[in-house]
Amino acid sequence: EVQLVESGGGLVQPGGSLRLSCAASGFTFSSYAMNWVRQAPGKGLEWVSAISATSVSTYYAASVKGRFTISRDNSKDTLYLLMNSLIVEDTAVYYCARDGESLPFRDGMDVWGQGTTVAVSS
Amino acid sequence: DIQMTQSPSSLSASVGARVTITCRASQGIRNDLGWYQQKPGKAPKRLIYAASSLQSGVPSRFSGSGSGTEFTLTISSLQPEDFATYYCLQHNSYPMYTFGQGTKLEIK
Numbered sequence: 676e677v678q679l680v681e682s683g684g685g686l687v688q689p690g691g692s693l694r695l696s697c698a699a700s701g702f703t704f705s706s707y708a709m710n711w712v713r714q715a716p717g718k719g720l721e722w723v724s725a726i727s728a729t730s731v732s733t734y735y736a737a738s739v740k741g742r743f744t745i746s747r748d749n750s751k752d753t754l755y756l757l758m759n760s761l762i763v764e765d766t767a768v769y770y771c772a773r774d775g776e777s778l779p780f781r782d783g784m785d786v787w788g789q790g791t792t793v794a795v796s797s
Numbered sequence: 798d799i800q801m802t803q804s805p806s807s808l809s810a811s812v813g814a815r816v817t818i819t820c821r822a823s824q825g826i827r828n829d830l831g832w833y834q835q836k837p838g839k840a841p842k843r844l845i846y847a848a849s850s851l852q853s854g855v856p857s858r859f860s861g862s863g864s865g866t867e868f869t870l871t872i873s874s875l876q877p878e879d880f881a882t883y884y885c886l887q888h889n890s891y892p893m894y895t896f897g898q899g900t901k902l903e904i905k
Contacts, residue, residue: 710894712841720833720841720884722894734892770840783831783888785852787840 677701677786679771684791691761691795697754697771697788705729705749708774710784711756713767713793723769724756725779734779739765761795768792799823799890803897809905810875818870818883818900825865826889832861832870835899836881844883845870880904 683695711723724745744757768790775782800823828848833841845861885897
């Protein structure tokens with residue numbers, strides 16, 4: 676069964692940092708591009724970041740560029756999102772989602788994790 | 798940037814009804830669009846990809862159509878488990894994705 680499991684969410688103060696993880700199983704993780712998508716409380720979905728299968732290319736939404744870093748470890752079948760300089764507006768459920776083979780933005784996102792909650796508050 | 802305008806933002810319908818949700822793109826996106834269903838507290842689930850292809854395991858009462866700038870998701874006969882929020886997602890504008898604002902489908 677194809678599965679994505681996020682972890683690492685929690686409560687953090689404004690200006691703080693957090694690293695999210697997404698463990699993949701049931702498919703050849705190293706062959707697929709991956710994404711992070713977030714959803715603020717009561718709001719819609721917002722794409723955050725994408726990474727190619729080999730980590731050569733990374734992409735960010737304007738709202739997080741310069742503060743967030745996406746990465747992956749294909750030997751551990753795990754995707755990461757390092758979030759620095761967090762602001763209240765980053766409060767959301769963060770989902771990881773599988774993209775197409777090799778590069779993102781070609782096929783959309785077909786498999787999603789259950790999400791991990793990040794709360795930024797003083 | 799490509800903007801996706803989804804309508805209506807909310808919709809009330811009865812079990813058995815036929816329902817249509819629309820997404821309009823601010824510029825042509827070929828058929829680079831998917832439709833997702835999200836239930837409260839759950840992750841989104843893809844229903845349709847490439848504008849009109851049914852995701853494996855999704856009931857055939859769901860269908861998608863359109864190309865270019867206008868797209869529709871149709872549910873032919875609403876079932877109780879279909880009441881949820883629906884989103885479109887375009888993947889034509891490299892290097893970013895854009896979701897529609899969502900349509901909340903409620904029981905009448």
